[in-house]
């Protein structure tokens with residue numbers, strides 16, 4: 001089974017949790033894109049859903065495929081969000097933001113009664129941190145914010161490099177949908193994710209980080225042997 005087939009398998013299973021008429025947060029990334037494609041087929045058959053996209057990219061795909069969209073201001077309370085992830089630990093804590101969308105993704109997930117993550121099994125980890133943690137920051141005061149992140153990492157005993165994300169193939173900064181910059185922090189392991197999340201949230205120039213702690217209710221994981229659903233072990 002190739003990587004795309006696994007994403008489709010997870011997305012298919014997620015679709016079975018979407019009920020007619022639901023207010024639905026729609027995630028970002030290659031796995032979420034597969035979900036949008038499957039959802040669009042159901043919508044074309046008369047299935048009603050009110051979608052709230054988590055990025056301009058997802059909004060474009062939904063519009064192209066005919067999935068009805070609303071803003072989060074139209075629908076400030078959502079029934080369910082389906083989204084991908086870059087890493088998933090045994091408690092279903094996540095790293096997200098590989099596609100730079102974690103700010104809107106977190107706002108949408110927080111407005112949802114439930115969040116279901118879809119991924120292939122390569123995203124499962126024992127401890128978060130092998131995937132570089134995306135940190136969305138204000139362009140103003142970038143150097144000071146970066147220094148504050150460095151100091152926090154040092155205080156928490158986290159070693160690694162922190163790089164500013166660049167636009168793919170270009171020598172210019174990546175700009176998020178919110179008009180901010182991104183730092184990618186490669187720590188290797190983040191044993192105290194809560195302390196890091198709290199510390200990052202306390203830095204004024206940090207807009208949002210990609211740690212999603214205690215937000216996901218379930219993760220649908222696709223592997224060549226089949227699809228399974230994990231729930232948080234608290």
Ligand SMILES: O=C[C@H](O)[C@H](O)[C@H](O)COP(=O)(O)O
Nearest residue numbers: 029030031097098099100101
């Ligand atoms: O910013 C992007 C999102 O957090 C994605 O959901 C995450 O990067 C996973 O993307 P993919 O499904 O392409 O691996």
